[in-house]
Amino acid sequence: MARAAVPGRLSWRVGRLAEARQETPTARTLVLDVPGWPGHLPGQHVDVRLTAEDGYSAQRSYSLAAPAEGGRVELTVQSVPEGEVSAYLTGVYSTGDPVELRGPVGGWFVWRPAGTQPVLLVAGGSGIVPLMAMIRSRRAAGSRVPFRLIYSVRTPGDVYYADELRRRARDDAGLDVTFVYTRAVPEGWPHPPRRIGVTVVNTNGWPPALTPDCYVCGPTGFVETVADILVALGHDPRRVRTERFGPTGG
Amino acid sequence: MGIVTPGFRGRPRPSGPELPPGQYLTEDFPVLSAGPTPRVPMDRWEFVITTETSREHRWSWTDLMALPSDTPTVDIHCVTKWSKLGTTWQGVSLDTLMSDVDTAADYALVHSYGGYTTNLPLSDLLDGRAWVAYRFDGDDLHPEHGGPARLLVPHLYFWKSAKWVRGIQLRFDDEPGFWESAGYHDYGDPWREQRYQGD
Numbered sequence: 172m173a174r175a176a177v178p179g180r181l182s183w184r185v186g187r188l189a190e191a192r193q194e195t196p197t198a199r200t201l202v203l204d205v206p207g208w209p210g211h212l213p214g215q216h217v218d219v220r221l222t223a224e225d226g227y228s229a230q231r232s233y234s235l236a237a238p239a240e241g242g243r244v245e246l247t248v249q250s251v252p253e254g255e256v257s258a259y260l261t262g263v264y265s266t267g268d269p270v271e272l273r274g275p276v277g278g279w280f281v282w283r284p285a286g287t288q289p290v291l292l293v294a295g296g297s298g299i300v301p302l303m304a305m306i307r308s309r310r311a312a313g314s315r316v317p318f319r320l321i322y323s324v325r326t327p328g329d330v331y332y333a334d335e336l337r338r339r340a341r342d343d344a345g346l347d348v349t350f351v352y353t354r355a356v357p358e359g360w361p362h363p364p365r366r367i368g369v370t371v372v373n374t375n376g377w378p379p380a381l382t383p384d385c386y387v388c389g390p391t392g393f394v395e396t397v398a399d400i401l402v403a404l405g406h407d408p409r410r411v412r413t414e415r416f417g418p419t420g421g
Numbered sequence: 422m423g424i425v426t427p428g429f430r431g432r433p434r435p436s437g438p439e440l441p442p443g444q445y446l447t448e449d450f451p452v453l454s455a456g457p458t459p460r461v462p463m464d465r466w467e468f469v470i471t472t473e474t475s476r477e478h479r480w481s482w483t484d485l486m487a488l489p490s491d492t493p494t495v496d497i498h499c500v501t502k503w504s505k506l507g508t509t510w511q512g513v514s515l516d517t518l519m520s521d522v523d524t525a526a527d528y529a530l531v532h533s534y535g536g537y538t539t540n541l542p543l544s545d546l547l548d549g550r551a552w553v554a555y556r557f558d559g560d561d562l563h564p565e566h567g568g569p570a571r572l573l574v575p576h577l578y579f580w581k582s583a584k585w586v587r588g589i590q591l592r593f594d595d596e597p598g599f600w601e602s603a604g605y606h607d608y609g610d611p612w613r614e615q616r617y618q619g620d
């Protein structure tokens with residue numbers, strides 16, 4: 172059934188893998204060349220569609236990890252056990268291969284570089300991906316809005332973008348980064364492993380009186396916990412934006 | 422058919438019930454919400470239908486519980502691609518709630534505790550196709566899934582089944598709700614894959 176293209180219609184485009192980087196043993200960043208990519212805001216995602224020889228296809232959503240550079244977009248995919256799409260994208264998908272994608276999708280979980288409110292980012296596991304896009308866009312736009320990131324991971328080896336985060340925490344003025352380790356901590360870390368809780372959010376976030384914009388992303392249970400904490404601490408629920416990636420995990 | 426992705430086979434697919442295009446089956450019950458989960462005290466809970474002439478029809482929690490309920494078993498389809506089959510709910514049919522409501526409106530704008538809204542044609546709420554549901558799978562509906570009560574309109578993508586529902590405003594025009602204003606489809610039929618505006 173043909174349908175006239177209407178303005179703003181999200182059509183499927185073909186992207187090809189230009190480059191890939193291993194972020195952790197189980198997470199891979201994909202740099203895709205997508206001719207005609209219209210650009211996007213940090214926080215938005217794409218739908219990716221894989222099609223098998225027999226015509227079977229599977230779609231999943233992946234956040235855009237960085238500001239677009241022309242027709243180049245970046246995704247970071249965590250391989251989940253028994254994952255139909257993530258196993259393919261992290262294991263099999265090779266340079267030059269095509270995938271279909273459409274987007275950008277989502278107009279709520281976005282940070283606009285013209286924003287003036289302080290920002291609190293809270294990530295659990297792969298939930299860092301859209302928040303990293305915000306951190307990168309802030310720098311690219313020369314924004315001076317103060318950002319705080321609280322990033323919960325299982326172990327030090329599970330940190331995505333580890334070198335870049337270390338460098339940015341040092342060089343990007345007004346960006347603070349706090350790690351929470353839930354299973355194993357680095358040598359000499361002042362706390363044993365712990366889950367994110369009121370204390371961490373209260374100490375490393377912003378006071379509600381500053382009316383920060385809060386972005387929380389990760390597995391559903393993590394997002395529920397953190398969003399509840401923020402509301403309990405007195406943050407306006409309308410300033411707490413959430414993105415829930417999936418049922419389980421760190 | 423889309424272009425073939427080299428080396429992608431997908432998981433073995435035992436022949437099963439057909440799913441809407443682009444959907445996959447899950448046994449979990451994932452959550453899609455834009456913000457924190459609102460907690461609504463039962464003694465202050467109410468559900469209000471407001472007509473195009475601003476007439477209000479109100480139900481307290483006790484009123485709602487006193488109405489006859491259905492236990493529909495339905496398939497649900499989320500725009501984030503998961504589908505869940507054969508879910509069983511308990512709730513009050515919109516036909517029951519609308520039985521004394523006098524209206525000529527064509528559209529409904531659904532409001533939730535927490536500020537969420539979603540729009541749909543009024544006719545999609547009628548004829549045994551929509552409920553205000555308060556139990557899922559034999560249990561009270563958990564807050565993260567929309568408890569104490571959510572709208573259930575299973576023939577449309579699940580974002581239309583507004584969680585923490587507090588009321589329905591009947592209108593002559595189709596006013597876009599929360600996700601609809603952010604680029605999602607005004608109608609949202611999963612079988613026609615109406616995910617985004619223009620689909």
Ligand SMILES: Cc1cc2nc3c(=O)[nH]c(=O)nc-3n(C[C@H](O)[C@H](O)[C@H](O)COP(=O)(O)OP(=O)(O)OC[C@H]3O[C@@H](n4cnc5c(N)ncnc54)[C@H](O)[C@@H]3O)c2cc1C
Binds near residue numbers: 251
């Ligand atoms: C808006 C949005 C943005 C997203 N952005 C990203 C992103 O940037 N990076 C990323 O890696 N993922 C992201 N996801 C999750 C992604 O869409 C897939 O759900 C994920 O890759 C699993 O798909 P799969 O086909 O590999 O697993 P499936 O075959 O669908 O599931 C296999 C098993 O893994 C479980 N599972 C499914 N999803 C997850 C999960 N997220 N964590 C743990 N277990 C899971 C399932 O319950 C099932 O048991 C995003 C999801 C949404 C809704």
